[in-house]
Amino acid sequence: xxxxxxxxxxxxxxxxxxxxxxxxxxxxxxxxxxxxxxxxxxxxxxxxxxxxxxxxxxxxxxxxxxxxxxxxxxxxxxxxxxxxxxxxxxxxxxxxxxxxxxxxxxxxxxxxxxxxxxxxxxxxxxxxxxxxxxxxxxxxxxxxxxxxxxxxxxxxxxxxxxxxxxxxxxxxxxxxxxxxxxxxxxxxxxxxxxxxxxxxxxxxxxxxxxxxxxxxxxxxxxxxxxxxxxxxxxxxxxxxxxxxxxxxxxxxxxxxxxxxxxxxxxxxxxxxxxxxxxxxxxxxxxxxxxxxxxxxxxxxxxxxxxxxxxxxxxxxxxxxxxxxxxxxxxxxxxxxxxxxxxxxxxxxxxxxxxxxxxxxxxxxxxxxxxxxxxxxxxxxxxxxxxxxxxxxxxxxxxxxxxxxxxxxxxxxxxxxxxxxxxxxxxxxxxxxxxxxxxxxxxxxxxxxxxxxxxxxxxxxxxxxxxxxxxxxx
Numbered sequence: 155x156x157x158x159x160x161x162x163x164x165x166x167x168x169x170x171x172x173x174x175x176x177x178x179x180x181x182x183x184x185x186x187x188x189x190x191x192x193x194x195x196x197x198x199x200x201x202x203x204x205x206x207x208x209x210x211x212x213x214x215x216x217x218x219x220x221x222x223x224x225x226x227x228x229x230x231x232x233x234x235x236x237x238x239x240x241x242x243x244x245x246x247x248x249x250x251x252x253x254x255x256x257x258x259x260x261x262x263x264x265x266x267x268x269x270x271x272x273x274x275x276x277x278x279x280x281x282x283x284x285x286x287x288x289x290x291x292x293x294x295x296x297x298x299x300x301x302x303x304x305x306x307x308x309x310x311x312x313x314x315x316x317x318x319x320x321x322x323x324x325x326x327x328x329x330x331x332x333x334x335x336x337x338x339x340x341x342x343x344x345x346x347x348x349x350x351x352x353x354x355x356x357x358x359x360x361x362x363x364x365x366x367x368x369x370x371x372x373x374x375x376x377x378x379x380x381x382x383x384x385x386x387x388x389x390x391x392x393x394x395x396x397x398x399x400x401x402x403x404x405x406x407x408x409x410x411x412x413x414x415x416x417x418x419x420x421x422x423x424x425x426x427x428x429x430x431x432x433x434x435x436x437x438x439x440x441x442x443x444x445x446x447x448x449x450x451x452x453x454x455x456x457x458x459x460x461x462x463x464x465x466x467x468x469x470x471x472x473x474x475x476x477x478x479x480x481x482x483x484x485x486x487x488x489x490x491x492x493x494x495x496x497x498x499x500x501x502x503x504x505x506x507x508x509x510x511x512x513x514x515x516x517x518x519x520x521x522x523x524x525x526x527x528x529x530x531x532x533x534x535x536x537x538x539x540x541x542x543x544x545x546x547x548x549x550x551x552x553x554x555x556x557x558x559x560x561x562x563x564x565x566x567x568x569x570x571x572x573x574x575x576x577x578x579x580x581x582x583x584x585x586x587x588x589x590x591x592x593x594x595x596x597x598x599x600x601x602x603x604x605x606x607x608x609x610x611x612x613x614x615x616x617x618x619x620x621x622x623x624x625x626x627x
Contacts, residue, residue, distance in 0.1 A: 169374035173365070176300045177309055179357055180293045181316035183248065186353055187289050188321035190255045190346055192450070194220075194279075195423045196328040197258075199430070199437060200339040204262030205272050208576060209565060209584060210427040214558025216272070216279045217423050221551030223283035225544045231288020232295070232540025233393065239363035240292040240299075240536070247292070248350045248357075251285030254278050256347030259340035290524070290543055295536035298528050299364050302379050304465060306528050311461015311521035315454045318517060322450030325426060326443040333438035393537060394620055401619045404541060406612040407526060410482065411542045412549035413606035414523070417493055417599030418516055419550040421449040421509070424557060428592060431585045433502035445506040449513030456514045460485065461521025474529060475616050478522040482610035485518035490603035496596040516603070519610075529615040538619055557595050564591035 194201075194217070198210050207213065235243040261275045270278075290313075297309045331342050365371045365379050398404060426446045429435040435442035444451075460481055468477035492512035499505035524539065531538030568587030569576045579587065 167372055167374050169378050170370060170372045172368055172371045172375060173300045173305075173379060176296065176361065177312060179361060180296060180309075180313050183244065183289065183293065183353060183357075184313045184317035185320035186248070186350055187286060188317040188450070189324055189327075190251065190282075190286070190350070192321045192324040192422050192447075193328060193342065193346055194258070195426050196325050196446070197339050197342070198423070198427050201261065201275070205275065207272070209561065209588070210424060211558040211561040211565070213275075214554055216275045217419075218551050218555045218558075219276045219280040220283035221419070221547050221554055223280045224287045225283075225547035225551060227284050227287030228291060228544035228547065229537065229540040232291035232536040232538075235288065235292035235295040235536040236393070236534060240296040241358070241361050241363050243288060243292050244296075245354050245358055247285050247288050248354050249285075251282050252347045252350030252354075254282035254285060254347075255350065256344050258282070259343035259347075263340075288540065291536040291539035294524060294527055294539040296361075296363070298531075298535040300379060302381060304469060307461040307463075307465035307468075307521045307525040308458075309461070310524035310528075311458045311464075314457035314461070314517065314520040314524070317454075318450045318457055318513075319454035320450075321422065322447035322452075322454060324450075325446035326440065329438060329440055329443045393534060397620050398534070398537065398541065403530060403612075403614055403617045404538060404619050406609050407523070407530070407538075408542050408545035410486075410606050410609040410613065411523060411546035412552075413602045413609065414486065414516060414519065415546040415549040416553040416602045417489070418449075418513065419553045420557065420595070420599065421513060423554060425449065425509070429502060429505075431581070432589060432592070433505065435502055442502075445502055448506045448510035452510040452514040453517035453520075456485075456517035457520045460518040461525070463518075464522045464525060475614050478526045478529070478615040479610055479613060481522045482519045482613065483607050485515045486603045486606040486610065488515040489513075490600045490607070493596055493600040493603060496599075497593055512599075526613065526615045530618050532618055532620070534619065553599075556598075560594055561588050561591040564588060564594075 198213060201213060202208075202210060205213075231243060231247060257278050258275070261270045261278065263270055293313055294310070297306070297313070301309045328342065331337050331345070332339050362368045365376050429442060429445055430437060435445060464477055464481050467480065468474050471477065489512050492508055492515060495508045496505060496512070499508045523542070527539040527542055528535045565576055565579070565584060565587045568583065569579055572583070574583075
């Protein structure tokens with residue numbers, strides 16, 4: 155038989171699906187990041203007692219230290235990923251933050267003549283944030299290298315869904331480990347730190363920065379990934395920083411993410427204690443754990459749905475600008491309404507529904523926001539994502555500190571009115587004093603999300619931060 159005829163008539167090989175295993179690694183890492191973040195809020199009562207503090211507001215500086223360092227090192231870590239590849243960068247940051255997760259378990263202990271007190275906690279949280287910085291920008295860079303254009307929104311949505319889902323599971327996992335199994339809260343931090351080390355060993359043995367470096371990827375999948383793209387090469391060290399800083403489109407994206415993070419940070423730090431103090435949710439209650447994780451449970455579904463919907467809209471209409479923008483406007487608009495409804499939620503159940511729906515609509519925007527980083531960043535996708543997440547976490551830092559200041563101010567005001575020292579207030583007195591402060595904060599959250607809606611109207615996913623003609627593609 156003529157070999158040429160045989161070759162011509164043979165069907166083309168189906169594309170391999172190695173890229174979905176890459177997405178799986180990205181999702182698993184996202185889960186670990188949220189496990190290690192949210193467990194701090196779950197442990198807040200233990201930390202307050204171990205450090206002999208008065209209220210959760212006294213821990214605000216420690217959480218703010220995390221948010222500030224996380225923001226400060228986002229762009230440098232994103233740059234490292236663009237220049238040296240996401241593999242080495244991700245291994246470095248996961249090992250780093252895992253060490254400081256484990257060190258949190260030593261807070262409040264005396265070691266000889268030294269004791270790890272509040273200052274130590276602030277430093278540990280600062281270095282923990284330094285380590286976690288760059289996780290999502292480098293995940294974005296990895297997905298930029300491995301996913302075709304039509305799967306970007308879905309990929310980003312899946313990554314954020316996985317993180318939010320793990321965040322929602324963390325309060326329940328905490329109850330199972332600390333309350334049911336009887337392990338100490340310190341042991342929980344040591345276990346969580348070890349999990350990151352295991353992930354690094356697995357990831358380092360399998361992952362490659364680019365599809366062409368993996369023999370398992372066939373030509374059909376490589377063509378699928380690179381089809382229609384002109385920005386597939388790695389970035390170089392000569393990053394046009396001035397052009398990035400002068401890009402108004404990028405600044406609108408960053409300011410929007412500042413607003414998106416501002417209200418959301420409440421969920422991972424203040425929410426567990428709020429439910430325990432204001433609605434008498436028991437620390438060992440499994441239903442209470444579901445309430446505490448509610449915003450992240452709901453957010454997980456929204457991340458996946460939002461990512462899928464933004465890609466579907468663009469495939470059907472060809473309109474990338476509104477394909478990203480529409481979900482931001484609708485999501486943050488409805489999120490603002492839900493935060494406003496938190497002011498009128500009288501029970502744990504109604505509050506759980508209100509704040510969980512707020513998180514749902516906020517996270518409906520996540521796929522669009524992070525896909526926009528890829529759309530406008532192109533070969534500088536990790537750096538652009540780093541810019542956005544930097545400003546976003548500054549919003550989280552501001553929210554954590556401002557929320558704590560308002561709560562502490564209301565406690566001091568209540569103590570002054572009743573002519574009693576803050577340290578002598580009963581638990582019931584503290585709950586009564588804190589509630590007006592929480593209500594002020596919910597109103598601020600709602601107004602900040604209204605601002606986010608207007609910022610989305612200025613974001614254009616079709617305008618790259620560096621014009622195509624200047625990227626030397």
